[in-house]
Amino acid sequence: MSVDRQEAGEAVQRLAIDGGTPVRDPGRPLPSPLTASGRTIGAEEEDAVLRVLRSGMLSGVWGTEVKALTEEFAALIGTRYAVACSSGTAAIHLAVAAVDPEPGDEIIVPPISDMGTVTPILAQNAIPVFADVDPVTGNLDPDAVAALIGPRTRAVVAVHLFGKPAPVARLRELTDRAGIVLIEDCAQAYLAPVRPGGPLAGTVGQLGCFSLQQYKHITAGDGGLVTTDDPDLALRMRRFADKGWPRETGERGYLHYALNYRMTELVGAVARAQLGKLPGVVERRRASAAAFAAKVAGLPGLTLPPDDGDHVYWYYPLLVDGLDEAGLRRYGAALTAEGVPALAGYLARPLYAEPVLRTPLTYGRSGYPLAGHEYPDGLCPVAEDLVYRRLVVVPWNENFTDADVDDIIAGVAKVHGALVAS
Ligand SMILES: Cc1ncc(COP(=O)(O)O)c(C=O)c1O
Incomplete structure (x- = not known):
C-alpha cells in the first residue's frame, strides 16, 4: 500500500469526532422525522387536509373525521373505544383524570420516559412514585413495582420504551390484585404485540395512551388517543377533553373540572391517513432493524434489545459495556459525528432528577403536591446505570434504505471498535 493510501486509510478509521472522515457523507443525512425524508406524509394527507378545509368544519366536536x-x-388496536385528544401528554392526563386519584394518592411510573408520562400526575395533585426498570429493556420491573404498591397507590403507568412491550401481563396481575388501574403509555409502541402473536400494547391495561407527535411512528404534528374497553372511562375521558360538557345529552352543562384537550378535524383527518400507513411503517422498521442486528450482533461489549417479534423500533437501543458517563456521552457524540444521529442515555438524567420534580413549583410556592417527597439520586440504580453509563439510542426510521442501514452498521462498528475495549 502506498503511503498516500495508508494515510487515507488511517483518515477513514479516525473517528469523525476527532477529525476523521465520517462514515456518512454529511451532505446526505439519514432520513429524519424532522423532514419529509423520514415521514410518510403524501397525497393521502394532502387530500385529507383539503377535504376538511373544503367542508368548512374544522372542529372535532361537530365534524366527522375525529x-x-x-x-x-x-378497531385497529382491538379495544371497544378510543378517545381523541391534543397530545400524548393530554392522553396521559385523560387517563389519570379518569382514574380520579385523591390528592396525595400515588401513581407508579418508570424513570426513563418522556416527561409527558409524569406531569399529568402532578396536574391531578397525585404523587409520581418511580419504580426501577429492567436492565436490558428499560421497561418497568414488575418486582420493583410490586414492592412499591401501597395503600395510596391508585395506578401504574407502564411505558413500552422505544417500542419494546413492557411486561404488561404481569403488571396487570399485580394491579388487579391490588384493585388499581394499569395505564399503558404506548406513545413509542404502535402495533406492538405484548407477546408473540398476542394482543397489542394498549389493550392489556384498562387504558392505553398514544401520541401523534412529530417523532412518532405516525404523526399529525401533535395529537393523542386513549384506548379502553370501559364505557365509563371512555365517557369520563371524552368529557375531560371537553370542559366537562356532556355533549351526548345535548345539554349545555359543565359536570366536573376538565380542560379543553380536543383534537381538531385537520389533525383527525391527517391521523386517519397516517393510520393507513402504520402497518407498513412498523414492518419496514422491523425489517431494517433485523438487518442491522444481524450485522452488529457479534460486537463484543454490545447488547442488542431482545426481540420476540414484538419490538416496533421507535428508537434502536444499544447497550454498551465498560463506559463511564463521559465515555457514554462521547460514544453518542461520535456516532452522531459519523452521520448516525444518536443520543447517549436517551435522557440527560432519569425523570426524577429533573428540576420539575426536584424543585416543586407546580402550584405557586406551596410545594404542592410534592411537599415532603424527595427524589434523591440513587432512587432507581438500574435506570441510572442505563442513562449514565450503558444506553445509546439511534432514532429508527421506516424510510431507511439498505444503503442507509449499511452506513449505520459501519458507523456503529467504527465507533464501538474505537471506544469500547474488546
Ligand atoms: C413514552 C412517551 N410518553 C408520553 C409522551 C408525550 O407525548 P406528546 O409529546 O405527544 O405530548 C411521549 C412523547 O413525546 C413519549 O415518548
Whole structure:
C-alpha cells in the first residue's frame, strides 16, 4: 500500500469526532422525522387536509373525521373505544383524570420516559412514585413495582420504551390484585404485540395512551388517543377533553373540572391517513432493524434489545459495556459525528432528577403536591446505570434504505471498535 493510501486509510478509521472522515457523507443525512425524508406524509394527507378545509368544519366536536379516527383506531388496536385528544401528554392526563386519584394518592411510573408520562400526575395533585426498570429493556420491573404498591397507590403507568412491550401481563396481575388501574403509555409502541402473536400494547391495561407527535411512528404534528374497553372511562375521558360538557345529552352543562384537550378535524383527518400507513411503517422498521442486528450482533461489549417479534423500533437501543458517563456521552457524540444521529442515555438524567420534580413549583410556592417527597439520586440504580453509563439510542426510521442501514452498521462498528475495549 502506498503511503498516500495508508494515510487515507488511517483518515477513514479516525473517528469523525476527532477529525476523521465520517462514515456518512454529511451532505446526505439519514432520513429524519424532522423532514419529509423520514415521514410518510403524501397525497393521502394532502387530500385529507383539503377535504376538511373544503367542508368548512374544522372542529372535532361537530365534524366527522375525529369521530371516524377514534372508531378506526379502536378497531385497529382491538379495544371497544378510543378517545381523541391534543397530545400524548393530554392522553396521559385523560387517563389519570379518569382514574380520579385523591390528592396525595400515588401513581407508579418508570424513570426513563418522556416527561409527558409524569406531569399529568402532578396536574391531578397525585404523587409520581418511580419504580426501577429492567436492565436490558428499560421497561418497568414488575418486582420493583410490586414492592412499591401501597395503600395510596391508585395506578401504574407502564411505558413500552422505544417500542419494546413492557411486561404488561404481569403488571396487570399485580394491579388487579391490588384493585388499581394499569395505564399503558404506548406513545413509542404502535402495533406492538405484548407477546408473540398476542394482543397489542394498549389493550392489556384498562387504558392505553398514544401520541401523534412529530417523532412518532405516525404523526399529525401533535395529537393523542386513549384506548379502553370501559364505557365509563371512555365517557369520563371524552368529557375531560371537553370542559366537562356532556355533549351526548345535548345539554349545555359543565359536570366536573376538565380542560379543553380536543383534537381538531385537520389533525383527525391527517391521523386517519397516517393510520393507513402504520402497518407498513412498523414492518419496514422491523425489517431494517433485523438487518442491522444481524450485522452488529457479534460486537463484543454490545447488547442488542431482545426481540420476540414484538419490538416496533421507535428508537434502536444499544447497550454498551465498560463506559463511564463521559465515555457514554462521547460514544453518542461520535456516532452522531459519523452521520448516525444518536443520543447517549436517551435522557440527560432519569425523570426524577429533573428540576420539575426536584424543585416543586407546580402550584405557586406551596410545594404542592410534592411537599415532603424527595427524589434523591440513587432512587432507581438500574435506570441510572442505563442513562449514565450503558444506553445509546439511534432514532429508527421506516424510510431507511439498505444503503442507509449499511452506513449505520459501519458507523456503529467504527465507533464501538474505537471506544469500547474488546
Ligand atoms: C413514552 C412517551 N410518553 C408520553 C409522551 C408525550 O407525548 P406528546 O409529546 O405527544 O405530548 C411521549 C412523547 O413525546 C413519549 O415518548
